[in-house]
Amino acid sequence: MSKSVFAQEWVLLRHNPTWWAIFVLLLVLTIVAAFNGTARYNQVADVVESLNTDELATQSALQDTVARHEMNPVGDPPAVTSAGTVGLSLLGHYAILPLDPLAALAVGQSDVQPTYYRVTAHPSHTFLNATEIQNPMNVMYGSFDVAFVIVFLIPIFIIALTFDLMSKEKERGVLGLVIAHGVSLKGFIVAKCLARALLILLILLVLGIVALVLTGAELGSAAVWMRFGLWFSVVALYAFFWFALALFVNAWNQPSVTNGVVLANLWLVFVVVLPAFANIVATTLYPAPSRVKLTTEMREAAELAEQRAAEAREAYYFDHPELSGDSAVADAFFIQVLATDAAVERVASPLMQEFDVQAASRQRVVELIQFTSPAIMVQNALNLISGTGSEHFQDFTAQVMKFHGRWRGFFTDRILRGEPMTALSFDEIPQYSHESRGAGILAAGVLGPMVGLALFVIVMAGSAIRRYSRYPVV
Amino acid sequence: MILTVARKVFTEVMRDGRIKWSAAIFAVMLLVAMATAAQRYVDISVERDSAQEVVNEQWRAQGEKNPHAAAHYGVYAFKPVTPLSFFDTGITSYTGVSVWLEAHNQNDAEGEPARDATAIARFGELTAAFTLQMLLPLLIILLAFPAFAGERENGTLRQVLSMQVAPHQLLFGMALGAAGAVAVFIIPILIVGLLALIVSPVGLVFLGHGAIMIAVYLIYGLIFLFLTLAVSATARTAKAALVAMVGFWAVSSFVFPRAAADLARLVYPTPTAVAFQQGIAGDMEMGLDGVSPDAAIRDLTERTLSLYRATTVAQLPINIQGMIFDLQEEFGAKVFDKHYSQLYSTLDAQRGIHEMFSVLSPRMAVQMASMELAGTSLDHHLFFTRQAEGYRRSLIKKMNNAITFNSEAGQANYRAGSELWGQVEPFKYEYPTLMSSLTRLGPSFMIMFLWLGVSIVTGLLAVRKLKVMVG
Numbered sequence: 001m002s003k004s005v006f007a008q009e010w011v012l013l014r015h016n017p018t019w020w021a022i023f024v025l026l027l028v029l030t031i032v033a034a035f036n037g038t039a040r041y042n043q044v045a046d047v048v049e050s051l052n053t054d055e056l057a058t059q060s061a062l063q064d065t066v067a068r069h070e071m072n073p074v075g076d077p078p079a080v081t082s083a084g085t086v087g088l089s090l091l092g093h094y095a096i097l098p099l100d101p102l103a104a105l106a107v108g109q110s111d112v113q114p115t116y117y118r119v120t121a122h123p124s125h126t127f128l129n130a131t132e133i134q135n136p137m138n139v140m141y142g143s144f145d146v147a148f149v150i151v152f153l154i155p156i157f158i159i160a161l162t163f164d165l166m167s168k169e170k171e172r173g174v175l176g177l178v179i180a181h182g183v184s185l186k187g188f189i190v191a192k193c194l195a196r197a198l199l200i201l202l203i204l205l206v207l208g209i210v211a212l213v214l215t216g217a218e219l220g221s222a223a224v225w226m227r228f229g230l231w232f233s234v235v236a237l238y239a240f241f242w243f244a245l246a247l248f249v250n251a252w253n254q255p256s257v258t259n260g261v262v263l264a265n266l267w268l269v270f271v272v273v274l275p276a277f278a279n280i281v282a283t284t285l286y287p288a289p290s291r292v293k294l295t296t297e298m299r300e301a302a303e304l305a306e307q308r309a310a311e312a313r314e315a316y317y318f319d320h321p322e323l324s325g326d327s328a329v330a331d332a333f334f335i336q337v338l339a340t341d342a343a344v345e346r347v348a349s350p351l352m353q354e355f356d357v358q359a360a361s362r363q364r365v366v367e368l369i370q371f372t373s374p375a376i377m378v379q380n381a382l383n384l385i386s387g388t389g390s391e392h393f394q395d396f397t398a399q400v401m402k403f404h405g406r407w408r409g410f411f412t413d414r415i416l417r418g419e420p421m422t423a424l425s426f427d428e429i430p431q432y433s434h435e436s437r438g439a440g441i442l443a444a445g446v447l448g449p450m451v452g453l454a455l456f457v458i459v460m461a462g463s464a465i466r467r468y469s470r471y472p473v474v
Numbered sequence: 475m476i477l478t479v480a481r482k483v484f485t486e487v488m489r490d491g492r493i494k495w496s497a498a499i500f501a502v503m504l505l506v507a508m509a510t511a512a513q514r515y516v517d518i519s520v521e522r523d524s525a526q527e528v529v530n531e532q533w534r535a536q537g538e539k540n541p542h543a544a545a546h547y548g549v550y551a552f553k554p555v556t557p558l559s560f561f562d563t564g565i566t567s568y569t570g571v572s573v574w575l576e577a578h579n580q581n582d583a584e585g586e587p588a589r590d591a592t593a594i595a596r597f598g599e600l601t602a603a604f605t606l607q608m609l610l611p612l613l614i615i616l617l618a619f620p621a622f623a624g625e626r627e628n629g630t631l632r633q634v635l636s637m638q639v640a641p642h643q644l645l646f647g648m649a650l651g652a653a654g655a656v657a658v659f660i661i662p663i664l665i666v667g668l669l670a671l672i673v674s675p676v677g678l679v680f681l682g683h684g685a686i687m688i689a690v691y692l693i694y695g696l697i698f699l700f701l702t703l704a705v706s707a708t709a710r711t712a713k714a715a716l717v718a719m720v721g722f723w724a725v726s727s728f729v730f731p732r733a734a735a736d737l738a739r740l741v742y743p744t745p746t747a748v749a750f751q752q753g754i755a756g757d758m759e760m761g762l763d764g765v766s767p768d769a770a771i772r773d774l775t776e777r778t779l780s781l782y783r784a785t786t787v788a789q790l791p792i793n794i795q796g797m798i799f800d801l802q803e804e805f806g807a808k809v810f811d812k813h814y815s816q817l818y819s820t821l822d823a824q825r826g827i828h829e830m831f832s833v834l835s836p837r838m839a840v841q842m843a844s845m846e847l848a849g850t851s852l853d854h855h856l857f858f859t860r861q862a863e864g865y866r867r868s869l870i871k872k873m874n875n876a877i878t879f880n881s882e883a884g885q886a887n888y889r890a891g892s893e894l895w896g897q898v899e900p901f902k903y904e905y906p907t908l909m910s911s912l913t914r915l916g917p918s919f920m921i922m923f924l925w926l927g928v929s930i931v932t933g934l935l936a937v938r939k940l941k942v943m944v945g
Contacts, residue, residue, distance in 0.1 A: 029729075036736045047746050054748060109596075112568070112588040129584055133747050133817070135824050136568035137852050139588070141735035142596055148732060156724055160717060257624075257712050261616055264720050265496055272608060273499060275597030280510055288590030292525045295550060295572055295585065299532060303547065307537060359590060366592045376594055383593055390592050 005183055005191035013199055022157050023203055029153060030207045033146045034214035037104035040143070041215065044099060044115060051094040051116060058091060059426060067423035081420040084334030087121035087411025095119050095403055095432035097396045100387025101224045102231065104215035106147035108388025111139050117400050119432070121411040123345040124404050125298070125352055128397065146211045147382040150235050151375050152271060154204075155242045159263045162196065162246035164256035166471075171256060179473050189468060193247065200239050208232050226439060227385050230446050234381045237453035241374045244460035251467035274373035281369060286362040289354045298348050305343035312339040334415045356394075363390055370449065374456050377449035384445045387436075391445070395437060406430045475639055479647025480654065487617045487655040496613050497659045503605045504663050508560065511601055512670055515560035519675070522552040522571070530900040538889040541873035542799060548576030549869070551862035551901045553583065556849030557674040558683055561667065562603030564850025567591065573859060575866035575901075577873070578802070580810040583859055602667065603844050606691050607837050608727055610656070611698040615719040618652045618702040622940065623712040631940075641937035645707075649699055649933075656695065664688060682908050683847045690847070693922050694840045698723075700929035707936035726835035734831035734838065738824035745820075750813065757809040767805055774801050788883045796878030803870050810863075818856065825852070829917050839921040846911050846918075853914055857906050865901050872898055 013019055062080045069078055079085045096116045103110070111134065118127050142148065166189070169175040178188055208231065217224045245266060249259050305312045316339035370376040383389035407430050414421070487493055529550045536547060552572045559566060570583025588595065598604050625631035634644070671677045671684050702719050709715035745753070761767050775787065778794055787794045832838035845851035872894075881888035912919075 032733075036740075039736075039740055043743070047748070050746070051748060054752070109593055112586075112591075129589075131570075131582070131584070131586065131589075131747065133582075133744050133750055134568075135738065135744060135821050135852070136565040136586075136855070137828060138735035138739055138824065139568040140565050141731040144729070144732035144736045152728055153724075156721075160721075164713070257620070257716060260713060260716050260720075261496075264612065264616070264716075265499070268609070268612060269499065272598065273503060275594050276503070276600035276604070277506070279592070279594045279597065280506070280600055282592055282594065284510070288587065290521055291585035291587075291590075292521050292552060292571060296525050296528045296532075299529070299550070303532065303536065355590065362592055366594055369594075375597070379597070380593060 003191075005178070005188055006195055009192050009195035010198075013195055019161065019199065022161060023206075026149070026153070026157060026203065026207060027210065029149050030146060030211055031214060033144055033149045034104070034211045036143060037107065037145045037211075038215045040107060040145075041099060041104040044103075044110070048096050048116070051096065055092070055094050059429075062086060062090060062421075063423055063426040066421055066426070070423055077420065081422075082331060082334070083411045083414035083419065083421050084331055084337065086421055087408070087415070088334060088337055091429075092118040092120045092127075093407055093429070093432060095400045096434070097393075098434050098436070100227075100392075100436075101217055101221065102212075102215075102227045102386045103388060104217075104386075105145065105211060105231070106382045106386035106388050107143040107145045108147070108383035108386060109390050109393060110388045111143065113390070113393035115396075117397075119400065119404050119407050121408045123341050123348060124401055125345070125348045128352070146215075147379065147386070149207075150238065150382065151379050154235075154239055155267055155271065155375075158200065158239055158242040159246060159260075159267060162243055163249070163260045163263050165192065165196075165246055166250040167254065167256040167259055170253075175473055185468065185471060185473060186465075189247075189465075193243075197240065197243065200243065201236060204235055204239060205232065208235065223439070227442070230443065231382070231385050234378055234385070234446065234450060234453065237450060237457060238374055238378045240457045241453060241460065244457050244464060248460050248464040248467065251464045251471060253471060270373045271375040275376050275379075278366070278369040278372060278376060282362050282365045285365055286358045288358055288362075289351065294348075294351050294355075297351060298344060301347035302340070302344045305340045309336060309340065312336075312343045315339065316342055331415065331418065338412060338415065359390075359394065363394070366390075367448065371452045374453055377452050381446045381449040384442060392437075396434070399434060400432065403430065403432045407432075475643045476647040476650060479639070479644055480650035483621065483648050483651025484654045487652060488658075490617070493613075493617050493655070496616050500605065500609045500613050501659050501663065503600065503609065504602055504660075507600045507602045507605050508663070508667055508670070511560035511563070515555060515557065515674070519555050522554055525550075525572075526552045526554075526901070533898065533900075534892060534895050536895060538891045540886070540888055541876040541890050541894060542577065544890070544895065545577035545799075545870050545873040548574060548866070549901065550574055551858075551865065551903070553855070553858050554903050556680060556854075556905065557671055557677045558680050558687070558848040559850050560670075561601065561684075561687070562844045562848035562850055563599055563601050564603075564845035564848055565852055565855065566850050567595070567599065569852075569855045573862045575862060575869065577799075577870050578806060580806075580814070580863055580866070583855070603841070603848070606694070607841055607844070610660075610691070610695055611723050611727070611837075612720070613659075614652065614656060614695060614698045615702050615716070615723060617655060618648070618699055619706050619715045619719055620712045621648045621652070621703055622707040622937075623709050623715045624706075627712055635940070641940065642934055645700075645703060645933050645937045648703055649696075652699055652703075653695070679905070680849075683849075683911070686908075686912075687844060687847045690840055690843045690922070693926050694836060697836050697922070697925045697929050700926075700933040704929065704933040704936040707933070707940050727837045730831050730835040731838055731841075734828050737831075738827040741827065742820050742823040744817065744824075750817070754809055754813050757812065758806065761805075762808055762812065767802065770801060770805065771798055774798065790883050792878050793881045793883050793885060793888075794878075795883075796874045796876070796881070799877065800871065800874040803867070803874065807867060821852065821856075829921070832918065832921050833924075836922065836925045839918045839925070842918040843915050843922070846915050849905065853911075854906065858903060861903060862901065869898055 065078050065080050069081065080090065094116050095118075099115075114130065114132065118130065120127060164171075166175070169178075175188075179185060208228065212219070212224075212228060217228075246259075246263060249262050249266070252259075254262075313336055316335065366376075366380070370380050380389060384392075410428070410430055413419075414425075529552070533544075533547075533549045536544060539547075550572050553570075555566070567586065567588045569586055571585045571587075573583050574581045598608070622631065625634060639647075668684060668688075671680060701722070702715070705718050706712070706715045709718065758767070761770070774797060775794060778790065778792075778797065779785065779787070782790055784790050828838060828842070832842065842851070846853060876890055876894055877888065880890065
């Protein structure tokens with residue numbers, strides 16, 4: 001490559017109004033997107049805060065009632081000394097998914113998946129389906145977040161900047177002149193590309209830092225910078241993919257207009273068409289089981305359990321041999337509730353498991369299918385980095401299910417033993433704490449898309465370079 | 475003259491290899507979208523209908539119990555799917571499909587399909603509507619952008635203008651030629667779609683919707699066609715025309731909808747589920763307009779006693795418990811109506827923002843119309859939930875009346891049987907009429923016609939200037 005060509009290109013680019021205009025436009029879009037992401041992030045944080053206050057208020061009211069009775073035990077003990085009343089009716093524990101440090105950069109699936117569950121002593125299917133209030137129109141349109149700017153808009157800008165990379169030089173007759181001055185075609189192309197790649201990197205870095213600062217990420221935290229490093233690598237690879245694609249399309253020696261049309265079509269294919277087809281493939285291969293069927297079957301089971309209450313109770317006694325003989329201590333009403341719950345759960349849990357199995361299979365298909373389109377890879381990687389991808393929520397639900405066992409156990413043990421709630425026992429109720437998946441899992445998850453993207457870049461750039469060996473200068 | 479120009483443009487377009495690729499992608503997407511969606515429509519409608527049957531049967535066969543226990547058991551209402559939903563799925567992935575109708579509570583629809591989808595679903599679902607909204611404009615842009623600008627670059631524009639062609643003849647001729655080329659790809663597919671609609675079970679009811687839908691997409695295509703021609707006539711080079719139109723398409727189709735959604739959420743936030751439920755629970759406990767529910771029950775008891783000139787409820791010829799349930803239900807209805815109407819007015823305000831943005835984005839105006847006509851809009855969803863709620867209230871009232879008139883005071887062990895359950899008509903959803911949909915669409919139609927008018931006028935102005943510029 002020729003240093004002087006590079007220097008020349010660099011100067012030209014720095015003074016090119018189109019590049020500046022696009023940079024400013026991207027900056028504005030990024031600022032708006034970061035602002036949106038932050039607003040949403042804060043909304044979620046507010047909800048979390050209100051849930052915690054709500055639960056604390058409920059629990060301390062119950063605890064106070066019990067404590068007052070303990071200090072002055074006159075008359076019947078209040079209803080809230082019954083573990084059944086507390087665990088099956090009055091108290092619920094909010095299991096909350098903490099926000100990841102870069103959550104504001106990609107909304108991902110966080111607007112359709114629950115970020116908290118209200119765990120009770122009833123079976124898990126009773127609280128797993130709770131939803132947040134939203135305007136479905138807004139959810140359908142999706143969010144104007146930084147990930148959207150990256151996945152959808154960055155390619156358009158890169159195409160706008162590079163679709164006539166070589167064809168313009170040729171159409172203006174510059175190419176012939178340059179070659180006549182003794183610069184090799186290869187050197188000329190490499191210099192042009194390096195200058196542009198450097199500029200694209202700079203622009204992306206500025207956009208990334210702006211987004212990071214505006215979303216209020218903790219700049220002193222190593223976890224933030226580790227994630228930002230991954231974020232930047234993915235975004236840069238994606239930008240280079242589009243750049244390499246433009247280079248490749250230019251190598252076919254067509255007029256600028258044709259290059260523009262071809263690249264617009266390729267954008268459509270990678271960003272719109274392939275994802276839409278991929279979705280159809282995933283949902284056709286592993287369709288979600290019917291929620292309608294789930295509804296009717298669980299209803300059937302509940303009704304049956306109520307009709308055959310005695311049978312359900314017997315089955316429950318059979319499963320809990322510690323109860324028999326000494327059942328007088330336990331509250332018959334709550335034993336009946338638990339028995340009915342257990343009967344419904346026997347029907348519900350295999351059905352619910354079917355949902356999980358299908359969801360996991362679908363997720364695996366998506367992880368394979370993503371390699372067909374860089375746009376899907378990048379969206380998945382950005383969701384992973386922000387902790388808003390499907391697998392993140394599946395992990396959350398799995399952890400909550402496990403926790404539910406502990407929480408429920410706390411109350412059912414007491415109900416079965418006929419042991420009342422004491423003021424102190426309220427402090428022993430298990431509390432959910434989310435175990436965030438380690439940086440290793442995150443890096444491993446992002447590795448696939450990164451390798452995929454790198455391959456796309458190498459193949460595209462390689463094919464372009466080979467093609468340029470046959471590029472007619474005049 | 476218009477026909478001569480049209481024929482020339484048509485022939486040119488059909489020969490252009492670049493267009494063939496775009497058109498092929500377009501046609502394949504449209505076909506795949508319609509075929510998979512038609513299959514899904516059949517599956518879903520069979521499933522929902524049979525689920526409704528099952529639930530109705532469960533209700534009838536629930537055995538002997540107190541009517542209030544039956545009211546707690548309740549029924550489910552399943553949202554039926556319209557045959558046009560295979561064309562445009564609208565918001566259906568993001569709304570629940572069934573509502574549990576039980577005593578005391580107005581429940582929200584549950585089981586939204588989006589919960590079971592992966593992140594790629596968010597790129598957009600492949601439906602015929604999505605293809606037409608996103609790809610049809612691009613196809614039109616790609617085949618119409620060189621119309622004037624290309625001729626100018628080749629130097630043939632001057633010759634064309636030197637012939638006796640009026641500017642408007644040139645514009646409409648080119649538009650006709652390009653539209654003809656697009657029609658070659660679309661009309662066969664649309665005919666297949668219409669036939670599928672006609673043979674579907676309730677298809678004939680929606681034939682009018684389908685016809686208007688086609689008109690909507692025709693207008694949409696024309697908007698982009700005339701805009702592209704206008705830009706092509708104005709732009710210095712074909713390249714500039716292409717960049718400008720693709721930019722407009724990308725921003726108006728992809729950026730504005732998301733911007734509208736975020737702005738709507740920000741300006742008119744919906745309450746969180748917890749706050750919403752707390753608001754309802756608070757009113758249920760404290761009562762509306764200062765009268766606590768307990769006081770209202772005491773008042774009702776006293777009034778009833780004096781009406782029958784009785785001193786204790788045991789002397790009443792009716793069971794006052796049923797009346798109390800009824801009172802609670804009516805009170806609950808007031809509380810729900812208060813909170814849900816607040817929520818609905820927030821959603822309506824958000825819709826206002828979406829409509830505002832559709833002034834900038836023809837796609838959003840068309841999408842609103844398309845969803846509404848397909849029966850997959852938010853309005854349709856709320857229409858369904860309201861109907862389900864109305865059904866719930868009448869069902870619970872029947873149960874409470876049975877307690878009041880068929881059982882004696884204090885008779886907790888009263889049991890009703892299949893005779894009472896059979897008196898409850900099964901839930902049957904009545905679709906909103908086409909007229910009501912069209913009324914709702916007033917603003918969207920106005921915006922679409924505005925766009926069409928503006929694009930034709932700018933086209934005419936641009937070709938008129940063309941003459942001056944070259945001559």
